[in-house]
Amino acid sequence: MTDIIDRRLIVGMEVHVELATEAKMFALGPNVAHPSRFDSAPNTICDPVSVALPGALPTMNHDALEMAMLVGTALNCEIADRCQWDRKNYFYPDLPKGYQISQYEHPICGRGELTFDGPDGAVTVRITRAHLEEDTGKSGHELPGGEVIDGSIVDYNRSGSPLLEIVTEPDITSAADAVAFGRELRSICRALGVTEGIMQKGHMRFEPNINLVLTLGDGREVRTPIVEIKNLNSFRAVEQAIAHEVTRQEAQWLDDGLEMGPGAKSTRGWDEKAQRTVLQRSKEDAHDYRYFPEPDLVPLEVDQAWKDKIAARLPELPRARRARWVDVLGLTAKDAAALAEEPPTADFFEACAAAMEAQGMSASDAAIAAAKLLLNAGTRLANERTCAVEALGITADQIAGIALMRAAGDLGSTAADEVFEVLCDSEESAAAAAERLNLLQVSDASALNAWIDEALAAHPQAGEDFAAGKDAAMGRIMGHVMKASGGSADAGMVRARLIERLR
Amino acid sequence: MSLPTTALDIAEAVQTGSASARTIIDAAISRIEAHDAAITAFEDVRADQARAMADAVDARIASGDTNLPLAGVPVAVKDCIAVAGEPMTCGSRILEGYVCPFSATAIERLVNAGAVLLGRTRCDEFAMGSSTEHCVSGPVSNPWATDRVPGGSSGGSAAAVAAGFVPVALGTDTGGSIRQPAALCGITGFKPSQGRVPRWGQVSFAPSMDQIGPFTRTAADAAAVMQVISGHDERDATSAADALGMIDLDGDLSGLRIGITKEHRSDDNHPAVNAAVDAAADTCRDLGATIVDVSLKATDLGIACYYVIGPAEASSNLARFDGVRYGRRAAGSSDLAEMYERSRTEGFGPEARRRIVLGTWVLSAGYYDAYYNRALKVRRLISNEYTAQFANVDLLLGPTTPAPAFRKGAISDPVSMYLCDRYTVTANIAGLCGCSIPFGMAQDDDDTLPVGVQLLGPVLGDATVLRAAHVLQSASTHHLAQPVMA
Numbered sequence: 001m002t003d004i005i006d007r008r009l010i011v012g013m014e015v016h017v018e019l020a021t022e023a024k025m026f027a028l029g030p031n032v033a034h035p036s037r038f039d040s041a042p043n044t045i046c047d048p049v050s051v052a053l054p055g056a057l058p059t060m061n062h063d064a065l066e067m068a069m070l071v072g073t074a075l076n077c078e079i080a081d082r083c084q085w086d087r088k089n090y091f092y093p094d095l096p097k098g099y100q101i102s103q104y105e106h107p108i109c110g111r112g113e114l115t116f117d118g119p120d121g122a123v124t125v126r127i128t129r130a131h132l133e134e135d136t137g138k139s140g141h142e143l144p145g146g147e148v149i150d151g152s153i154v155d156y157n158r159s160g161s162p163l164l165e166i167v168t169e170p171d172i173t174s175a176a177d178a179v180a181f182g183r184e185l186r187s188i189c190r191a192l193g194v195t196e197g198i199m200q201k202g203h204m205r206f207e208p209n210i211n212l213v214l215t216l217g218d219g220r221e222v223r224t225p226i227v228e229i230k231n232l233n234s235f236r237a238v239e240q241a242i243a244h245e246v247t248r249q250e251a252q253w254l255d256d257g258l259e260m261g262p263g264a265k266s267t268r269g270w271d272e273k274a275q276r277t278v279l280q281r282s283k284e285d286a287h288d289y290r291y292f293p294e295p296d297l298v299p300l301e302v303d304q305a306w307k308d309k310i311a312a313r314l315p316e317l318p319r320a321r322r323a324r325w326v327d328v329l330g331l332t333a334k335d336a337a338a339l340a341e342e343p344p345t346a347d348f349f350e351a352c353a354a355a356m357e358a359q360g361m362s363a364s365d366a367a368i369a370a371a372k373l374l375l376n377a378g379t380r381l382a383n384e385r386t387c388a389v390e391a392l393g394i395t396a397d398q399i400a401g402i403a404l405m406r407a408a409g410d411l412g413s414t415a416a417d418e419v420f421e422v423l424c425d426s427e428e429s430a431a432a433a434a435e436r437l438n439l440l441q442v443s444d445a446s447a448l449n450a451w452i453d454e455a456l457a458a459h460p461q462a463g464e465d466f467a468a469g470k471d472a473a474m475g476r477i478m479g480h481v482m483k484a485s486g487g488s489a490d491a492g493m494v495r496a497r498l499i500e501r502l503r
Numbered sequence: 504m505s506l507p508t509t510a511l512d513i514a515e516a517v518q519t520g521s522a523s524a525r526t527i528i529d530a531a532i533s534r535i536e537a538h539d540a541a542i543t544a545f546e547d548v549r550a551d552q553a554r555a556m557a558d559a560v561d562a563r564i565a566s567g568d569t570n571l572p573l574a575g576v577p578v579a580v581k582d583c584i585a586v587a588g589e590p591m592t593c594g595s596r597i598l599e600g601y602v603c604p605f606s607a608t609a610i611e612r613l614v615n616a617g618a619v620l621l622g623r624t625r626c627d628e629f630a631m632g633s634s635t636e637h638c639v640s641g642p643v644s645n646p647w648a649t650d651r652v653p654g655g656s657s658g659g660s661a662a663a664v665a666a667g668f669v670p671v672a673l674g675t676d677t678g679g680s681i682r683q684p685a686a687l688c689g690i691t692g693f694k695p696s697q698g699r700v701p702r703w704g705q706v707s708f709a710p711s712m713d714q715i716g717p718f719t720r721t722a723a724d725a726a727a728v729m730q731v732i733s734g735h736d737e738r739d740a741t742s743a744a745d746a747l748g749m750i751d752l753d754g755d756l757s758g759l760r761i762g763i764t765k766e767h768r769s770d771d772n773h774p775a776v777n778a779a780v781d782a783a784a785d786t787c788r789d790l791g792a793t794i795v796d797v798s799l800k801a802t803d804l805g806i807a808c809y810y811v812i813g814p815a816e817a818s819s820n821l822a823r824f825d826g827v828r829y830g831r832r833a834a835g836s837s838d839l840a841e842m843y844e845r846s847r848t849e850g851f852g853p854e855a856r857r858r859i860v861l862g863t864w865v866l867s868a869g870y871y872d873a874y875y876n877r878a879l880k881v882r883r884l885i886s887n888e889y890t891a892q893f894a895n896v897d898l899l900l901g902p903t904t905p906a907p908a909f910r911k912g913a914i915s916d917p918v919s920m921y922l923c924d925r926y927t928v929t930a931n932i933a934g935l936c937g938c939s940i941p942f943g944m945a946q947d948d949d950d951t952l953p954v955g956v957q958l959l960g961p962v963l964g965d966a967t968v969l970r971a972a973h974v975l976q977s978a979s980t981h982h983l984a985q986p987v988m989a
Binding site: 048 | 584585591593598601603604605607702703704705706707709710711737738739740741815816818819821822823824825827828829839843863866867868871875
């Protein structure tokens with residue numbers, strides 16, 4: 001056997017997105033993926049269609065279809081003129097009808113592409129298709145608390161929830177890119193409002209298809225069999241599972257020499273504890289799903305007007321938004337990414353910047369000031385209060401007030417933070433709060449000199465050291481001045497005055 | 504005083520106060536108690552609930568409710584159509600213990616119109632059969648000769664109307680299951696166009712061909728029931744958007760072109776069947792219609808096509824009966840596969856099992872194109888042929904069945920049984936509407952048995968079919984013949 005001198009990773013993704021519609025995919029009953037239904041107790045939101053009672057019939061949820069079209073449009077997919085529902089037949093207790101309604105040959109979204117920023121730069125992944133289907137219930141083999149039971153249990157709350165399955169071409173070449181792709185897709189779906197994207201709740205599930213191209217010492221290239229890893233619901237699991245497969249597949253090839261080909265594909269699961277993938281099914285015992293057109297539903301015609309209506313609903317997408325913030329407004333890439341992470345925060349950031357602009361600040365100054373306030377004081381308070389920045393209670397106008405006072409030199413940075421915090425629980429203006437709390441910055445020479453005198457008297461050694469050129473000594477003097485002034489002294493003015501007096 | 508017997512007469516009597524709904528229902532219950540032991544049309548008679556419903560109808564009339572077109576009309580329901588609060592077995596062991604939490608659209612509409620639900624009628628298991636011999640609780644007898652079958656699969660509903668128990672019964676027709684038993688029992692059976700009557704609450708056999716429809720004594724009654732149960736329902740995506748509209752039954756047949764399919768005029772038919780078609784054609788001509796010969800070559804492929812598409816859909820529809828959530832679960836299985844296998848083997852009878860296996864086979868990888876896909880092509884061929892014919896004629900007239908009612912147990916070979924439906928399946932394949940009406944009698948051994956003829960109309964041509972059937976009945980007396988009950 002020749003040595004392996006190089007290896008190239010090939011990954012294609014299948015992503016399941018649970019759409020947060022009010023009703024289920026084919027029933028009027030409530031959808032567990034909708035925020036108002038997250039905490040429903042098992043088997044409490046089941047309707048006749050979703051548990052397949054005799055005589056119940058499916059009808060299509062238009063909202064789910066429009067959400068799918070919206071995602072497809074965002075991914076530059078061709079939206080089908082006509083799509084058709086098919087039945088995928090198999091038996092399992094969490095599949096009440098004994099078939100899943102899906103789109104097999106005629107999906108709503110055809111070819112498209114998604115560009116995202118990976119660690120080594122921009123990457124474009126081709127989208128193969130995106131189709132709508134219904135989710136299954138959830139099987140359990142122990143009670144929710146972990147208690148052992150004799151037998152299995154099923155929760156049908158999720159049965160019939162709308163699911164968008166997005167399939168990519170095998171264009172991803174690293175585990176890190178796979179994660180970056182996943183994050184970008186999640187960000188898009190959240191920006192479009194089609195899911196809250198809470199990974200722990202299974203709103204998005206990733207199934208990478210992985211194999212390797214091995215270059216051998218004799219120049220030959222071989223491809224290892226494709227492995228599909230089912231149901232990964234965290235980005236860490238995506239990264240670790242792919243990394244594990246790279247090592248495992250190389251070792252496996254050295255062991256058995258099996259190459260990619262018909263019948264060689266297998267399905268594996270990720271064992272988080274053991275940090276390895278585990279064989280679930282090899283191709284030989286794959287199901288014959290007996291797909292056929294769903295006779296209970298009619299094929300769907302999608303005209304251009306409908307497609308145009310959906311396209312008009314498309315908001316600015318996260319990547320374009322971040323690029324605009326960096327290129328046009330001058331934000332750092334890091335700040336832009338942090339602000340864009342949560343769509344409501346991104347919207348709040350833009351509202352704050354707009355409020356500042358309305359008061360006469362330049363667009364760029366406004367954006368930079370808003371970013372600074374939200375990412376410093378805002379993020380700290382949001383963490384303390386375990387809520388989102390935009391939910392702290394402070395308004396965009398109040399934040400604009402703080403920024404304007406900072407720009408005018410009326411408010412120091414410590415005082416600004418304090419005002420920010422106070423305004424989270426108050427409806428007064430930034431100026432009113434600063435005045436009430438005596439936080440207006442003092443730049444009056446006589447007041448400053450009085451505090452400086454007091455500080456030098458208290459810390460004579462520091463005064464001498466500063467005079468002798470030790471800059472670090474200023475900290476002690478400044479600290480005293482700030483304490484004495486209750487934070488209202490203009491730090492820049494104090495510094496200038498000290499230099500003037502002692503050097 | 505003798506009580507009215509047709510739905511329209513009963514409704515008028517109840518509306519005008521000349522008879523109460525309660526009197527009508529009491530009489531129906533008495534007749535069932537006296538005679539159904541010999542027929543066993545009913546799976547279950549809900550006498551108390553029916554009396555309460557009748558009293559409620561009388562109260563609505565008393566309070567001035569004039570919107571009750573079927574006031575006090577007793578209705579029997581095939582045991583595969585859901586009625587809230589009632590059991591439903593579909594003639595199968597696998598639905599043992601199941602109680603419906605909701606009603607079918609057709610049931611809701613009937614109840615709103617003042618009809619009184621009297622009980623469930625026996626049928627072939629999951630509507631699969633042509634004799635009602637495949638029913639877990641036992642067969643149904645033909646009121647004309649109790650050692651003969653009533654036809655199927657809606658045999659209990661047909662027998663209940665023929666025996667005079669009820670003026671109206673609901674059936675379902677996937678390949679002839681309304682028209683064939685109507686013919687064999689000497690009553691009127693109407694199979695609506697695909698999509699006319701919403702299927703919500705009807706247990707699916709083959710959804711692309713299933714339709715709920717009425718059994719009645721007269722076409723006028725069938726039209727009255729259709730006015731009530733037809734019309735779009737958002738719970739059935741395949742239900743037709745166009746309303747049926749008011750059916751005008753008056754007039755003659757002048758201006759109508761009626762085609763006689765020459766392929767259906769066969770020497771294999773019982774002579775009385777061909778005679779009935781001839782008699783009906785003559786009457787149509789007398790009533791002003793133009794009779795023309797037509798040829799429908801693809802209809803010969805109907806049975807083959809039907810027995811691929813029907814089982815394919817059925818194999819999938821019947822997958823939900825798995826013993827997991829409701830119905831009967833085999834006890835004592837050691838794992839999931841065994842639970843499925845035993846629950847379904849014990850729960851389904853031989854005909855349902857046969858169609859599940861057949862349907863699974865024709866959809867499986869490697870056979871899909873040879874069977875299912877080819878059957879879909881034949882389906883298009885048959886539909887296209889009908890579309891072409893209906894450009895030339897308004898209606899088609901022919902036999903409903905090749906022969907009158909056969910003896911119980913006489914047909915044991917499944918394919919021979921399937922061939923009983925050879926004149927009816929193509930309407931389901933093409934989505935047409937059709938009405939079987941009695942049009943003569945056949946002498947078979949010592950029995951005198953009714954013979955039916957079938958009028959077929961194009962998709963959504965229901966009103967024309969019902970009007971023609973009514974006009975024919977207005978000019979003849981075949982539909983008035985009734986069996987003598989022991």
